[in-house]
Amino acid sequence: MTATTTSKAPDTRGLAGQTVGETSICSVNQTQLIYRGYEIADLAEHASFEEVAFLLLEGHKPSAEELGRFKREVEAERAIPDGLKTLLRELATKAPKTHPMSVLRTGISYLSHFDPETEDNAPAAELRKSKRLLAKIPTIIGYGQMTLDGKTPVEPDPSLGHAANLLWCMTGKEPSELDARVMDVSLILYAEHDFNASTFACRVIASTESDMHSAVCGGIGALKGPLHGGANEMAMQMLKDIDRDTARSGESVEAWMTKAFAEKRKLMGFGHRVYKNGDHRAGILRSWGLKIAEKQGPQAKKWFDLGDTVQAIMLRDKKIHPNVDFPCGMTYFVMGIPVPQYTPIFVASRITGWCAHIMEQHANNRIIRPLAEYAGPALSSWNA
Numbered sequence: 001m002t003a004t005t006t007s008k009a010p011d012t013r014g015l016a017g018q019t020v021g022e023t024s025i026c027s028v029n030q031t032q033l034i035y036r037g038y039e040i041a042d043l044a045e046h047a048s049f050e051e052v053a054f055l056l057l058e059g060h061k062p063s064a065e066e067l068g069r070f071k072r073e074v075e076a077e078r079a080i081p082d083g084l085k086t087l088l089r090e091l092a093t094k095a096p097k098t099h100p101m102s103v104l105r106t107g108i109s110y111l112s113h114f115d116p117e118t119e120d121n122a123p124a125a126e127l128r129k130s131k132r133l134l135a136k137i138p139t140i141i142g143y144g145q146m147t148l149d150g151k152t153p154v155e156p157d158p159s160l161g162h163a164a165n166l167l168w169c170m171t172g173k174e175p176s177e178l179d180a181r182v183m184d185v186s187l188i189l190y191a192e193h194d195f196n197a198s199t200f201a202c203r204v205i206a207s208t209e210s211d212m213h214s215a216v217c218g219g220i221g222a223l224k225g226p227l228h229g230g231a232n233e234m235a236m237q238m239l240k241d242i243d244r245d246t247a248r249s250g251e252s253v254e255a256w257m258t259k260a261f262a263e264k265r266k267l268m269g270f271g272h273r274v275y276k277n278g279d280h281r282a283g284i285l286r287s288w289g290l291k292i293a294e295k296q297g298p299q300a301k302k303w304f305d306l307g308d309t310v311q312a313i314m315l316r317d318k319k320i321h322p323n324v325d326f327p328c329g330m331t332y333f334v335m336g337i338p339v340p341q342y343t344p345i346f347v348a349s350r351i352t353g354w355c356a357h358i359m360e361q362h363a364n365n366r367i368i369r370p371l372a373e374y375a376g377p378a379l380s381s382w383n384a
């Protein structure tokens with residue numbers, strides 16, 4: 001008798017396992033995450049976000065002179081038009097429940113009407129637009145948050161780097177050195193990730209020879225979803241739910257998770273399409289976030305302890321590792337950042353990767369237009 005083997009066809013929905021193009025910006029594999037030849041742990045330890053932004057946008061590691069020039073160019077573009085401030089105030093007062101990602105998408109769309117080079121897809125114009133977008137996004141996020149908080153928004157501070165200025169714009173307080181560094185590291189980790197959903201959305205839009213602002217608006221729409229960038233907010237929300245539910249009912253974290261598994265719930269901040277043995281970024285961000293929590297004391301540290309428990313149960317029972325959004329949620333939470341701003345902060349970083357990909361797409365373009373397998377009804381006659 002011969003043994004028969006039944007092999008299940010791989011599930012290729014969502015383009016799983018498909019290579020759909022080439023890029024020289026980033027390499028993502030099981031063991032490494034590399035931005036233009038530099039490994040992520042090396043960048044997180046030794047580079048600043050501005051250096052990484054230069055690397056992604058201009059294509060090589062900057063010299064000291066190039067970095068100085070880049071910083072001056074970006075700092076000079078941080079202000080946003082008065083009309084956009086009026087719009088942000090109107091959204092905060094008349095639609096305060098609008099998600100800040102939608103506010104940011106509207107803000108970028110507004111800017112497109114006033115950028116002198118919106119319709120110019122030439123490489124030099126696209127590089128200038130990338131820097132303008134990079135510079136203005138923290139100002140939009142900060143203006144929106146300060147207005148929502150009923151505070152007078154502050155102007156960007158030219159003496160601060162991208163990460164510290166972002167925190168300044170959101171709070172009107174100069175951040176501590178540690179908070180600024182942790183934010184800087186999180187921005188480095190979030191900057192680029194090859195053909196993830198939002199970057200691919202940007203490339204699809206760019207491939208029609210549409211403009212950079214339109215592609216970025218599409219990227220923001222894709223990143224907002226909880227299966228993608230929105231997971232950092234949902235991960236923290238889940239920890240808050242576990243903390244509240246276990247305190248109320250006296251049940252254990254283990255019992256809470258067993259119930260979640262039985263209900264086939266997806267636990268946010270876990271799993272990854274590419275990384276099956278863990279996300280290289282997660283451990284790096286956890287260790288930086290923990291530094292802040294330990295400095296603040298037990299009330300902050302408890303979130304990391306809870307996170308560790310959830311992570312251990314997930315790995316034991318489901319063999320699923322956390323992705324970068326899991327420690328990000330806890331880290332931004334102990335920094336006092338409002339949860340709905342976690343994904344907009346992701347944009348303040350990923351704008352560099354998106355713009356690099358939009359430029360790469362335009363430099364060697366062919367419209368992205370795959371085929372579909374038809375699974376609808378058989379042909380019939382309209383007048384039959």
Ligand SMILES: CC(C)(COP(=O)(O)OP(=O)(O)OC[C@H]1O[C@@H](n2cnc3c(N)ncnc32)[C@H](O)[C@@H]1OP(=O)(O)O)[C@@H](O)C(=O)NCCC(=O)NCCS
Nearest residue numbers: 226227228231265266267268269270271272273320323325
């Ligand atoms: C990231 C994500 C969208 C990847 O999706 P994917 O590649 O289609 O997922 P996989 O093929 O690896 O899933 C394999 C199995 O693990 C399960 N799984 C994956 N992530 C899970 C999670 N976070 N919680 C519970 N189960 C999960 C899937 O349901 C699937 O189970 P099944 O085979 O019984 O259907 C998915 O892991 C997810 O939804 N995670 C939560 C959202 C998140 O953190 N997103 C940020 C990504 S950086």
